[in-house]
Structures are given as structure tokens and as C-alpha cells.
Amino acid sequence: MRIILFTGKGGVGKTTTAAATALKCAKQGLKTLVVSTDPAHSLSDALNVELKPEPTPVTENLWGQEFDVYYSMKKHWDSMRQLMLTIFKWRGVDNVVAEELSVLPGMEEASAFLWIEKYYRTNAYDVLIIDSAPTGETLTLLTLPQVMQSWLTKAFPGQKFAIKTVGKILRRTKGIPLDKGYEELQALFGKLATVQEIMVNPEVCSIRIVANPERMVIQEAKRAYTYLQLYGYNVDGIIVNRILPEEVGTAGSVFEKYVKSQGHYLQEIDESFQPLPIFKVKHQGQEVFGLELLDAIGDTIYQDKNPAEIFHKENPFNVKEEGDYYVISIRIPFIKDQEFTLEKYGDELSISINNQRRSLFLPRFANYLEMESYTFEDSWLKVKLKKG
Ligand SMILES: Nc1ncnc2c1ncn2[C@@H]1O[C@H](COP(=O)(O)OP(=O)(O)OP(=O)(O)O)[C@@H](O)[C@H]1O
Ligand SMILES: [Mg+2]
The missing domain is CATH 2.60.40.790 (Immunoglobulin-like)
Structure with a gap:
């Protein structure tokens, strides 16, 4: 199974390009699932199909899914949730708050990782496309094992330990039922480590950074690029979306300055990210939703290339x-x-x-x-x- 994750600053077009890529993969006959890990889902809107927290058919060869942490925890990992609840209650946090706390920072990401692990293990699809939240949260997703440590520190304030030692600490802590929940917690740590291994394997996972020809967006894209490489993820392309056509920037027009600066930014992107392939997508002159418009975006990005290809592999x-x-x-x-x-x-x-x-x-x-x-x-x- 190939995994392709789209990241970038808020609003740049991650959902649009992820959905377009998924559709293009499906059209090539690849069994494709596109998932959204952003709790503020907009994948349903982009595809114009109501998606559920389980894979939902969209069109031939294409399924969509919007992850929901509460749903995922309850359905698939309830005993772990119970364990977290028990720990917090034991620490004197009252019920309602404990219920909220069992969806700790990082839990969204963890449940996303568990789905990814499941799909990978069962080779359920040829391609898994991930439409992620804006850059910051995606980096959280990708540095999850570190994040998990922060939960444990919350559950056991004042104790310093690494994930490896959690078992021992839980065993030493009296008053917590260390049955199934604990086993699940251990299995969870194992699975998360496995997913991270999968995700840093360049043969399996590619990250594509989406940007616009704008200053702040480019700065964030560069930062993300540095971090992704630092953590060992393979970035195999940059998609520059919403480029205004030159003709709207004629002298005296409202967009004259924008189109001019856009030219400089496009050059900066070329230089900053080379030798990464850079895919350019024009502003479509309208909002992009529904399969037809996504199809056009997919064609613009990949032309006659296979979108599931690994476009670049290097650790620079x-x-x-x-x-x-x-x-x-x-x-x-x-x-x-x-x-x-x-x-x-x-x-x-x-x-x-x-x-x-x-x-x-x-x-x-x-x-x-x-x-x-x-x-x-x-x-x-x-x-x-x-x-x-
Ligand atoms: N090439 C394009 N031309 C015109 N409109 C576009 C283009 N790409 C995306 N859009 C529009 O821009 C808006 C934001 O796009 P999208 O939701 O894909 O961004 P995002 O990066 O996923 O945002 P968020 O960070 O909120 O998840 C949407 O209304 C979408 O229809
Ligand atoms: Mg989005």
C-alpha cells in the first residue's frame, strides 16, 4: 500500500489537492481511500459526498473517510479509553472532565495512526491518501511517539519516564486495574512505533507540501520541509496551488501587484525546493468541489504521470x-x-x-x-x- 500525505499552511488547498489526487489514482484503477485527519473536516464538501467515520464509497475504486476520535476510540479501542478514564478518575479528575481528557492532545493523531496501521497491515487499499490538518498539527501527528510521552506525564505528573518504562510504572502503581486496558495500551505503543516506521519508509510514504505563491505560506512550507526531513519523512513534491493567471495582472488592474509578486515567489519556490518536483495549479476562478472540478485539478497537477508514483527520493x-x-x-x-x-x-x-x-x-x-x-x-x- 502506498501512502501519500498532504500538508501545508491553513487554507492553501490540502483537501482539494488530496481529493484530486485520490480521484486520479482511482481513475487509474488503483483501489484508493482518502482520509481526513483534520477534526475540522472538509473532505465531504470537497468530494460533495457525505463521508462517515468508516470508509464510505465515493465513486468507482474510491472511498472516503473522515476520522472521528470519539467514534474511533469507542468502537475500536474502548478498553484503552476506559484505562485512560480510570487513570484520570483515580487521580481525582471528575467524570465529565475525565471523559474529555480521554481525548487528550495527540489522541486524534493516535487514532489516525491506528487506522493507518490497520489499513497497511491488511493491505486494504492500493493507495491511502491523507488529507491532514494545517502544518503544525500534522507535525504533531508525525512526531506522535514524543507526544504520547506528554500524555503520560499528564497522567502521572512529576514522573519522568520514557515510553519503554510505562509498563513498569503502571505495574508499580496500585489501585489501577491493569487488565485489558493496559494490554491495549502496550499494543498501542507497539502499533504507533510500527506506523512511524512505515511512514518514514520512502518506498511506502510520500509527503506532498501544498503552498500558494505568498510570503507567509512559503515560509511555513520551508519550515515544514526542514522538520519533515529532520524526522526522516520523504517529501516527494511541492504543489503550488491557486496561481493567478498572468492576464489578470495587466497594468492598472486590481491584481497587478499580486501577479507581479507571485512571479518572484514562484522563483523563490523553485530555488528553495529544487531538486524537488514542483507542480503548479492555476486558480480555477471558482471554488473547487465535486468530482468534475477535482478531476480537472488532478489533470493539471499530474498530467500524464501516475499520481501514486514516488516523484523524488533523497535525504537532503x-x-x-x-x-x-x-x-x-x-x-x-x-x-x-x-x-x-x-x-x-x-x-x-x-x-x-x-x-x-x-x-x-x-x-x-x-x-x-x-x-x-x-x-x-x-x-x-x-x-x-x-x-x-
Ligand atoms: N486551484 C484552486 N482554484 C480555486 N479555488 C481553490 C483552488 N484550490 C482550492 N480552492 C478553494 O480554496 C478553499 C480552501 O481549499 P482547501 O479546503 O482545499 O484548503 P485546505 O488547505 O484543506 O484548508 P484547511 O487548512 O482549512 O484544511 C476551498 O474553498 C477550495 O474550493
Ligand atoms: Mg483541509
């Missing part, structure tokens, strides 16, 4: 520890042999070439670390940061 980013330093290596093909200067502002690296400035983002831990030196060789920039 890595972090190593070397004694008192972290060395971050980043592949930046656009610099080529040109002279450049590099400055670091917080988590941002600013590269100046011929009076042109380009920025890259380092992982946030680099924010307060001093840059000792940098080198550039064979398109690889190596930045040496002194540990704090």
Missing part, C-alpha cells in the same frame, strides 16, 4: 553530533559555484547571493546556538553550531 538534510558541536548538512543545489554569504538569525539561515537573499530554516533547537563556521562543497552546505 541531516544533523550530526560532533563533540561540542552539531553539524547540520543541507543540500542546496541553487547556490552552484556562486559566491555567497551566510548569516544566522535564530533558526533562520540567510544566504545572500548577488544581493539576493534566500532563507532556510534550521530545526528550532538551533535557535540559540552560535554558528561557529560553515563550508560549502558539492552543493552541500555544512553549518557547525556550538552546543549551548
Whole structure:
């Protein structure tokens, strides 16, 4: 089973492009399921079909599903929910609040992961397309094992432990029924780890970042790209959506400035993300919903390519520890042999070439670390940061 996840800033067109990709896969004869992990679902609206929290038929070869954490927990993982409830009640949290707390931060993501695990294990579909929430939450989804630790810290305040040791702590804690719920909790940790392994396997999972030719959107896309690579996920393409056609930007028109700046941003996107393939989608001049319009978007993105293909596979980013330093290596093909200067502002690296400035983002831990030196060789920039 192939997994393709769409992420990007709020409102850029994740749901639209995910649904269009799913439809295109289905039309190629691939058995396809498109799921929405964003609790503020709009996949039903995009497909113009009422979706349920279980796979719902949309058209030939295509199913859609809007995950619902309460539904998922109750139907499939109720004993685990009961365990969480018991723990919270035992800690003196009253019933109603405990019911809410059993949907802790990260629980949405965990239940999404469990569905993914189930589909992958049973090879239920040829392609699973994930329409995710805006970037921040998607990163939460993808760093789930870390997030789970935060639940446990909430359940057992004042105790520091890693996921591995949770079993021991629960066993030591008197007064909690450690029966089926506990077993499920353990199975859950196992499954989550498995899903993460699946999702970082570039042969299985591709992440596609959706953006618009706008400043803030691009900044967020670059940050997301850095993080996704840091966590080992394979980004195999960028979709630049809602590009205004040049002709609406004629001199004196309302969109003149927008279309002009859009040109600069498109160039910035080309440079910042190369050698990733960049797919461009024009503004359709109307809202996009329903299979017909999605079909047109799918054709624009992929043309005669297979949307389930792996469009790019490379890890252009890595972090190593070397004694008192972290060395971050980043592949930046656009610099080529040109002279450049590099400055670091917080988590941002600013590269100046011929009076042109380009920025890259380092992982946030680099924010307060001093840059000792940098080198550039064979398109690889190596930045040496002194540990704090
Ligand atoms: N190429 C396009 N041309 C015109 N309208 C578009 C295009 N792509 C998306 N839209 C419209 O933009 C709006 C937002 O798109 P969409 O819901 O896909 O974004 P999103 O990234 O999923 O948003 P959210 O972050 O809220 O989930 C929708 O009304 C959609 O119809
Ligand atoms: Mg959406």
C-alpha cells in the first residue's frame, strides 16, 4: 500500500489537492481511500459526498473517510479509553472532565495512526491518501511517539519516564486495574512505533507540501520541509496551488501587484525546493468541489504521470553530533559555484547571493546556538553550531 500525505499552511488547498489526487489514482484503477485527519473536516464538501467515520464509497475504486476520535476510540479501542478514564478518575479528575481528557492532545493523531496501521497491515487499499490538518498539527501527528510521552506525564505528573518504562510504572502503581486496558495500551505503543516506521519508509510514504505563491505560506512550507526531513519523512513534491493567471495582472488592474509578486515567489519556490518536483495549479476562478472540478485539478497537477508514483527520493538534510558541536548538512543545489554569504538569525539561515537573499530554516533547537563556521562543497552546505 502506498501512502501519500498532504500538508501545508491553513487554507492553501490540502483537501482539494488530496481529493484530486485520490480521484486520479482511482481513475487509474488503483483501489484508493482518502482520509481526513483534520477534526475540522472538509473532505465531504470537497468530494460533495457525505463521508462517515468508516470508509464510505465515493465513486468507482474510491472511498472516503473522515476520522472521528470519539467514534474511533469507542468502537475500536474502548478498553484503552476506559484505562485512560480510570487513570484520570483515580487521580481525582471528575467524570465529565475525565471523559474529555480521554481525548487528550495527540489522541486524534493516535487514532489516525491506528487506522493507518490497520489499513497497511491488511493491505486494504492500493493507495491511502491523507488529507491532514494545517502544518503544525500534522507535525504533531508525525512526531506522535514524543507526544504520547506528554500524555503520560499528564497522567502521572512529576514522573519522568520514557515510553519503554510505562509498563513498569503502571505495574508499580496500585489501585489501577491493569487488565485489558493496559494490554491495549502496550499494543498501542507497539502499533504507533510500527506506523512511524512505515511512514518514514520512502518506498511506502510520500509527503506532498501544498503552498500558494505568498510570503507567509512559503515560509511555513520551508519550515515544514526542514522538520519533515529532520524526522526522516520523504517529501516527494511541492504543489503550488491557486496561481493567478498572468492576464489578470495587466497594468492598472486590481491584481497587478499580486501577479507581479507571485512571479518572484514562484522563483523563490523553485530555488528553495529544487531538486524537488514542483507542480503548479492555476486558480480555477471558482471554488473547487465535486468530482468534475477535482478531476480537472488532478489533470493539471499530474498530467500524464501516475499520481501514486514516488516523484523524488533523497535525504537532503541531516544533523550530526560532533563533540561540542552539531553539524547540520543541507543540500542546496541553487547556490552552484556562486559566491555567497551566510548569516544566522535564530533558526533562520540567510544566504545572500548577488544581493539576493534566500532563507532556510534550521530545526528550532538551533535557535540559540552560535554558528561557529560553515563550508560549502558539492552543493552541500555544512553549518557547525556550538552546543549551548
Ligand atoms: N486551484 C484552486 N482554484 C480555486 N479555488 C481553490 C483552488 N484550490 C482550492 N480552492 C478553494 O480554496 C478553499 C480552501 O481549499 P482547501 O479546503 O482545499 O484548503 P485546505 O488547505 O484543506 O484548508 P484547511 O487548512 O482549512 O484544511 C476551498 O474553498 C477550495 O474550493
Ligand atoms: Mg483541509
